[in-house]
Amino acid sequence: GAGVSQSPSNKVTEKGKDVELRCDPISGHTALYWYRQRLGQGLEFLIYFQGNSAPDKSGLPSDRFSAERTGESVSTLTIQRTQQEDSAVYLCASSSGGGWGLAKNIQYFGAGTRLSVL
Amino acid sequence: AQSVTQLDSHVSVSEGTPVLLRCNYSSSYSPSLFWYVQHPNKGLQLLLKYTSAATLVKGINGFEAEFKKSETSFHLTKPSAHMSDAAEYFCVVPGAGGYNKLIFGAGTRLAVHP
Numbered sequence: 392g393a394g395v396s397q398s399p400s401n402k403v404t405e406k407g408k409d410v411e412l413r414c415d416p417i418s419g420h421t422a423l424y425w426y427r428q429r430l431g432q433g434l435e436f437l438i439y440f441q442g443n444s445a446p447d448k449s450g451l452p453s454d455r456f457s458a459e460r461t462g463e464s465v466s467t468l469t470i471q472r473t474q475q476e477d478s479a480v481y482l483c484a485s486s487s488g489g490g491w492g493l494a495k496n497i498q499y500f501g502a503g504t505r506l507s508v509l
Numbered sequence: 510a511q512s513v514t515q516l517d518s519h520v521s522v523s524e525g526t527p528v529l530l531r532c533n534y535s536s537s538y539s540p541s542l543f544w545y546v547q548h549p550n551k552g553l554q555l556l557l558k559y560t561s562a563a564t565l566v567k568g569i570n571g572f573e574a575e576f577k578k579s580e581t582s583f584h585l586t587k588p589s590a591h592m593s594d595a596a597e598y599f600c601v602v603p604g605a606g607g608y609n610k611l612i613f614g615a616g617t618r619l620a621v622h623p
Contacts (some may be wrong), residue, residue, distance in 0.1 A: 394552070422609065424609070432615055432616070433599060433613035434611070436610050439609045439610065446609075482552070496607075496608035496609070497555060497558075498611065499555075500545075500552035500553040500554070501552045503552065
């Protein structure tokens with residue numbers, strides 16, 4: 392597609408429920424990233440995919456958080472047993488990847504999913 | 510470890526006056542640096558990037574930033590603010606892992622008044 396697409400744009404859930412957030416990267420981009428943005432704060436790195444593999448999961452805050460990517464395309468971020476502190480905007484980005492140069496690694500962001508846990 | 514500090518959480522200017530958004534960085538080497546802008550309900554957009562080619566970097570929408578190693582700063586400026594510049598601005602540095610793990614400042618919210 393023309394840009395990074397995330398769905399849903401807003402999600403309200405009850406504490407303890409599981410949620411799935413979806414990211415469709417720019418077509419042909421091999422690298423995909425998830426970030427979390429809490430209210431009034433900068434973005435926190437969660438996880439990075441190169442193809443369908445995740446070389447860096449160091450930002451996932453707990454084992455309740457997981458992510459997968461299939462077909463070197465769509466990615467899903469799953470949060471199990473949501474807690475109120477999970478409330479945030481979850482942003483996805485993609486880059487063309489596959490090299491060391493900056494041009495291949497500029498990250499293009501989606502509009503995010505605003506998650507509210509009641 | 511790499512980090513960035515945005516010195517102002519909020520900046521308010523009048524339309525037509527200069528904009529200055531301040532960012533200091535910490536790095537054990539001369540890093541790449543970026544400024545991203547986030548308009549309400551929209552994704553982050555890259556404004557400009559510094560990669561050691563030239564210390565004064567020009568970006569989109571009339572913004573520019575100057576890398577000053579002696580001051581460890583990378584402040585964002587614009588000579589004349591426009592109403593459409595109202596947004597959140599983030600100073601960003603690649604982490605130790607390179608471009609795959611960006612480290613964001615806390616952000617500066619720019620308000621532009623008529």
